[in-house]
Structures are given as structure tokens and as C-alpha cells.
Amino acid sequence: MVDGIDGDKREKAGITRRRFTLGVIIASVAGAFGSLFALLKVLSPEKKGGGYVTTIQPGDKLVYAKGGNMGAPLRASSLNVGDAVLAFPAGKSSNPANLVQVIKLQETEFKPPMHLNLTDRGFVAYSAICTHLGCTVSWVKNQQAPAASYTECFCHNSIFDPSRGAKVMGGPAPIPLAQIGVKVADDGTLVFTSDFTGPIGPQVG
Amino acid sequence: MSIFTWFDERLELKKFKAKFLVKTFPTHPTFLLGELALFSFITLVATGVFLGFLYEPSTKMVSLFGAMVPAAYASVVKIDILPLGMIIRRIHHWSAMLMIAAVLTHLMRIYFTSAYRKPREINWLIGLCLLGTAMVAAFTGYLLPYSQFSVTATSIAYYVSKSVPWIGDWVSRLLFAGEFPSDGTVPRFFFMHVMLIPATLIGLISLHLLIIVKQKHTEPRSNRNRKEAEGGRRLIGIPIWPEQGVISLSFYLFLLFVVVLMATYIPLNPIETYGPPSPGTPVMRPDWYFLPVYGFLKLIPGDLSFTFLGGKITPETIGGVIFPGLLFLAAALMPFLDRWKEPQHYIANPLQRPFMTSLGVGAGVFICMTAVAGYIDVLHITPNRMTAYAILATLAAWGVTYTLLRRYSRKRGTDV
Ligand code: FES
Numbered sequence: 001m002v003d004g005i006d007g008d009k010r011e012k013a014g015i016t017r018r019r020f021t022l023g024v025i026i027a028s029v030a031g032a033f034g035s036l037f038a039l040l041k042v043l044s045p046e047k048k049g050g051g052y053v054t055t056i057q058p059g060d061k062l063v064y065a066k067g068g069n070m071g072a073p074l075r076a077s078s079l080n081v082g083d084a085v086l087a088f089p090a091g092k093s094s095n096p097a098n099l100v101q102v103i104k105l106q107e108t109e110f111k112p113p114m115h116l117n118l119t120d121r122g123f124v125a126y127s128a129i130c131t132h133l134g135c136t137v138s139w140v141k142n143q144q145a146p147a148a149s150y151t152e153c154f155c156h157n158s159i160f161d162p163s164r165g166a167k168v169m170g171g172p173a174p175i176p177l178a179q180i181g182v183k184v185a186d187d188g189t190l191v192f193t194s195d196f197t198g199p200i201g202p203q204v205g
Numbered sequence: 206m207s208i209f210t211w212f213d214e215r216l217e218l219k220k221f222k223a224k225f226l227v228k229t230f231p232t233h234p235t236f237l238l239g240e241l242a243l244f245s246f247i248t249l250v251a252t253g254v255f256l257g258f259l260y261e262p263s264t265k266m267v268s269l270f271g272a273m274v275p276a277a278y279a280s281v282v283k284i285d286i287l288p289l290g291m292i293i294r295r296i297h298h299w300s301a302m303l304m305i306a307a308v309l310t311h312l313m314r315i316y317f318t319s320a321y322r323k324p325r326e327i328n329w330l331i332g333l334c335l336l337g338t339a340m341v342a343a344f345t346g347y348l349l350p351y352s353q354f355s356v357t358a359t360s361i362a363y364y365v366s367k368s369v370p371w372i373g374d375w376v377s378r379l380l381f382a383g384e385f386p387s388d389g390t391v392p393r394f395f396f397m398h399v400m401l402i403p404a405t406l407i408g409l410i411s412l413h414l415l416i417i418v419k420q421k422h423t424e425p426r427s428n429r430n431r432k433e434a435e436g437g438r439r440l441i442g443i444p445i446w447p448e449q450g451v452i453s454l455s456f457y458l459f460l461l462f463v464v465v466l467m468a469t470y471i472p473l474n475p476i477e478t479y480g481p482p483s484p485g486t487p488v489m490r491p492d493w494y495f496l497p498v499y500g501f502l503k504l505i506p507g508d509l510s511f512t513f514l515g516g517k518i519t520p521e522t523i524g525g526v527i528f529p530g531l532l533f534l535a536a537a538l539m540p541f542l543d544r545w546k547e548p549q550h551y552i553a554n555p556l557q558r559p560f561m562t563s564l565g566v567g568a569g570v571f572i573c574m575t576a577v578a579g580y581i582d583v584l585h586i587t588p589n590r591m592t593a594y595a596i597l598a599t600l601a602a603w604g605v606t607y608t609l610l611r612r613y614s615r616k617r618g619t620d621v
Contacts, residue, residue: 044379045389065484086484099484128484132507133364133521135357135486154488155361156503157582171588172507172520204368204521 052097052129052201056180060089062125062190065099076123076184079104082146084139084162086128089192097200100180101128101137101151102190103162109147114165118181118194125192126151126166126177127200132158134202137177151177174203222446230449231424231442233552235318237456238311242335244457245304246406248464252297253399259284262395264351264388274481277351277391281476295468301343303464305494308336312536316565318552319543320423326540328416333536335409338402340494345398347491351391352476357486359394360385365502365525370516386482423552490579500578501528504588504595532572557617559610567603574598 062074065086074087084103092098107122128136135155142148151160158171166177181194261280269279285291315321321329348359363385367377382389428441443449491499502524510519555562574595581591
């Protein structure tokens with residue numbers, strides 16, 4: 001700025017004290033918010049293999065996931081038609097993505113889209129993590145007609161048909177529970193034979 | 206020299222008393238609801254300090270009576286074992302419910318008596334922020350005991366926030382410190398629950414009260430006639446101290462009595478029953494103030510998703526974010542739709558405002574019906590049928606209220 005210019009002229013000179021101050025304020029506010037953005041980035045950690053990623057390998061033995069015999073191998077003889085239990089692969093129970101529901105049904109009831117080659121003597125297994133928002137599904141047993149039992153998630157009442165590849169029969173779940181292969185081994189215990197047939201866990205985002 | 210004069214000479218207490226403590230507080234039975242919320246908040250802070258001394262915000266596994274459980278869970282079990290520990294935890298939980306109930310009824314009172322009108326729009330908005338913040342406070346508190354219930358409830362919220370298009374992934378990682386469950390979630394929720402949110406609440410409450418002092422309280426309509434007869438302009442009521450103060454104080458103490466009674470006899474959030482996180486989700490429902498959102502999530506069909514501006518709008522986003530968001534937005538717009546030229550200082554008679562009152566009743570019934578939808582599994586109603594019931598009940602409540610009030614106000618005159 002040139003000395004001696006009076007107020008009116010200075011107004012027209014382009015850079016006035018007021019404008020300059022305003023610019024400084026805007027720049028500092030923008031700078032502050034910019035740094036805030038970096039801060040927010042630090043506060044939201046990157047994905048580190050989170051979400052539901054299973055570590056089940058074919059050949060893993062199934063063990064009880066809860067109850068009195070938690071961790072004990074699951075025997076084919078302990079399930080009757082219409083029964084279901086929650087199971088983990090042996091030694092891999094710390095990963096919730098490995099949780100499956102093993103169901104024993106009449107083999108003649110099985111209908112597509114069930115993968116028949118992944119079942120054995122009426123045993124079928126599905127991921128136990130609801131595809132809606134990730135609650136663990138439960139088994140609703142029908143005492144009179146075991147074949148009419150079904151899988152339900154109690155969080156928002158999604159219902160899955162166990163003899164039709166866990167097809168969604170009602171409720172907000174968007175896709176079926178993924179099936180996983182199981183078979184009865186020679187010693188009468190159950191082992192996994194495949195990976196999941198589809199995505200597991202909540203299907204969001 | 207008494208202690209009072211010692212302080213008075215330094216802080217001019219007498220001046221303060223003459224300026225603020227003699228302020229007039231109009232009397233009306235429903236004018237105590239806001240104070241109820243404030244008092245519950247005070248109880249929450251007091252009990253929260255006790256719990257904060259003993260709680261351990263960590264999920265590392267420790268041994269408790271021979272079993273390995275998360276440290277947070279173990280510390281809450283230890284609080285429950287302490288003499289009076291469980292009662293204090295229950296008082297904390299009951300007060301939280303009471304605070305939200307008080308804020309909600311206070312909001313309803315303001316709405317139905319139209320006390321949100323010019324010049325009180327700002328305080329209406331601050332009140333809505335208080336409601337939202339109080340609910341976030343309650344929600345972050347759910348996770349802290351780290352029981353099976355806590356983890357399930359928080360996990361649902363995690364996936365709801367993650368489902369939001371464009372920003373959901375980032376926001377969920379910010380709020381939950383990574384992908385839930387991560388070791389960072391509990392410490393982060395702890396910080397928000399004991400520091401960030403209470404500080405926000407205190408700020409909002411102070412602002413709320415300052416504005417009331419500045420704008421003065423609304424008055425019952427009966428005051429209008431009295432003033433017109435007397436030709437006075439000042440508020441008619443009782444001074445804040447001692448009259449109003451004594452009423453409030455005894456009210457608070459009575460409230461505390463009721464809360465302690467409930468805490469003593471009614472179990473609440475029994476984490477020992479839920480147990481530490483484990484596979485298997487029990488049948489459970491959130492506290493009542495989250496029931497509408499929870500119920501709404503059950504009603505939306507799972508295949509109702511569409512793409513909008515490159516983002517996928519899922520049923521979870523609709524139920525968990527858009528639905529409550531729209532409710533808050535509608536409430537926030539109220540004073541700007543119901544616009545007045547002149548400042549309104551008297552509360553309105555809801556019976557003489559057919560349109561606004563019936564709108565409020567309809568919205569209330571709708572929210573209640575979505576809460577009922579949280580129970581469709583025990584009521585054996587299909588989601589579609591429940592949706593139909595909810596819509597019908599809402600329209601019926603709205604229509605009936607409007608018709609009745611129209612008739613009433615045709616006789617008595619409207620107050621719009
Ligand atoms: S989480 Fe299973 S129905 Fe919602």
C-alpha cells in the first residue's frame with residue numbers, strides 16, 4: 001500500500017485492511033479444518049483383515065461351540081433328526097467367522113438350492129452368522145414334526161429354511177446363510193470338507 | 206462476620222440474588238418436566254463418577270472366578286458384588302431411562318402447547334440436540350459392561366452405520382475404532398461416554414438454560430387474562446428462590462427416592478445372566494427408547510435396496526439412519542413451518558389447535574407402532590401386516606383427533 005492515499009481511494013486499491021484480515025481468517029480456518037481432517041484419518045484405523053473372514057480348512061474337526069461339552073468333538077451319533085448345534089473348527093474358536101450351525105435332517109427332505117454334495121447322511125452345515133446384521137442364528141425345533149424345524153435369527157426375526165440351502169423365508173436378511181461341506185468321518189466325528197459356498201456375515205456397505 | 210458476608214464481599218452474592226434468584230418462574234404442573242431431565246442428569250453424573258472409579262475399559266482377557274472373561278466385563282461383575290455396587294449401577298441405568306423419558310415428555314409438552322413458536326425456535330432445536338445426545342450417551346453405555354447383550358447391540362449398530370453409502374465405512378471405523386469388535390472400541394466408547402458426551406450435554410444444557418433466562422419462560426394462558434385485567438407486563442409466577450427452588454428440590458428428592466426404590470427391587474441389565482460375549486444370540490430387545498428403530502428394522506423387507514447417486518441404499522440404512530433422521534428433521538422443521546410474526550409468550554391450548562395437535566398425535570402413534578413392531582415375533586404378526594397396522598393406526602389417530610378437535614374448536618374458537 002502506498003502512503004498518503006486517502007480512505008476512498010484505498011478502498012478501490014484492491015487490497016484493503018478488511019479484505020486482508022478476512023483472507024487471513026479464511027486461510028487459518030481452512031488450515032485448521034485441513035489439519036482436523038488429517039486428525040480424523042488417524043482416528044479411524046484402516047481395515048486390518050477385519051470383518052468376517054473364515055479360517056476353516058477342509059479336514060478340520062467340528063467341536064461344540066458352547067454348552068457343557070464346549071470344545072469336545074462333535075459326534076454324528078449325538079444328533080437326532082431335527083437337532084442342530086453351534087460348532088467351531090477344532091482349535092479355531094477365537095474367530096467368530098468360523099461359527100457354523102450343524103443340522104441333522106432327513107436326507108429326503110433336502111431340496112435345491114441346497115448343495116447335496118456338501119451334506120452327508122442328513123448332516124448339513126451353514127454359517128451361523130446372520131446375513132442381516134451379524135447376530136448368531138438360533139434353532140427353532142419343532143417337537144411334533146422335526147422336519148419342520150427351522151433356523152431363526154432372534155435379532156430381527158429372519159427365518160432360514162435349512163432344507164433348502166438356508167433360503168430366506170422371512171425377515172430382513174438379504175441373502176441365505178452360506179453352506180459349508182461336512183461329512184461323517186470313520187471314527188464317527190464330523191469334519192469339514194469345503195469352504196463356504198458364498199459370502200458370510202452381514203451383507204452391508 | 207458470617208461466611209455469607211465473607212463471600213458476599215468478594216463475589217457480590219446479594220447482587221446476584223437480586224438479579225437472578227428473584228426471577229419469576231410461572232407455575233404450571235407440566236413446567237417441571239425439563240427439571241426432571243436435568244435432575245436425572247445430575248444423578249447420572251454422580252453415579253457415573255462412582256462407576257468410573259471402578260470400571261476398567263479394556264477387552265483383554267482376565268481370569269474371574271476361574272473363567273477367562275474380558276476385563277471390562279470382570280470389572281462390572283466386581284462392581285455388582287460390592288456393597289451397594291449393583292444398586293448404584295441400576296440407579297445409573299434407571300436414571301438414564303428417566304432422563305430420556307423426561308426429555309421426551311418435555312418435548313411433547315412443548316410441542317402440544319406450541320411453546321416452540323417464535324422467539325423460542327433456537328431452544329427447540331437445542332432441545333432436540335439434547336434428546337439425540339442423550340440417546341447416544343445411553344447407546345455408548347450399552348457396550349461398556351461388554352456382556353453378550355452389549356456386544357450384540359453394538360454390533361448391530363456397527364453394521365447399520367457401516368451400511369450408510371459413501372461415508373459409512375469411514376464413519377463406522379471412526380466411531381468404533383476400526384472394525385467391530387476391535388480392541389479399540391471399548392476404550393473409545395468409554396471416552397465418549399464419560400467425557401465427550403457429558404461435556405456436550407453440559408454445554409447444551411447451559412445454553413438451553415441461558416436462553417430461557419434471556420427469553421423468559423412461557424406463561425399459562427390464564428396469566429394473560431389476569432395481566433390484561435391488571436394491566437401488568439411482567440411474568441406472573443413465583444421467584445426462583447426460595448419458592449421454585451424448594452419445589453424443585455423436594456421434587457428431585459422424591460424422584461431420587463423412586464429411582465432408588467426401583468433400583469432396589471427391579472433388576473436391570475443383569476450382565477451376569479447375559480454372560481460374557483459368546484457364540485449364540487439370546488432373544489433380546491433394546492431399552493424402550495430404541496424400540497422404534499429396532500422395530501422399524503424388522504419391518505423393512507430385506508430386498509428393498511436401490512442405488513442412488515452411486516451409493517447403495519440398503520434396508521439397514523433406511524431403518525437405522527434415514528428413519529430416525531427424518532423424524533428428527535421433521536421435528537426440527539416444526540417451528541419454521543408454524544411461523545408467527547409476533548413473539549408468542551403464552552402457551553397454546555392443544556385442544557384449540559386441531560391441525561398441529563392431530564399431527565403430533567399421529568406422529569406419536571406412528572412411533573409407538575414401530576416400537577410395537579419390535580415385538581412381532583411374540584405377537585405372531587407378519588412384517589407386512591404390521592406395516593399395514595402401523596399405517597392404519599397412524600392415519601386413524603390423525604383423522605379422529607383432527608375431526609374431534611375441529612368440532613371442539615368450532616364451538617370454543619381456535620387458537621392458531
Ligand atoms: S441380525 Fe439377524 S435378523 Fe437382523
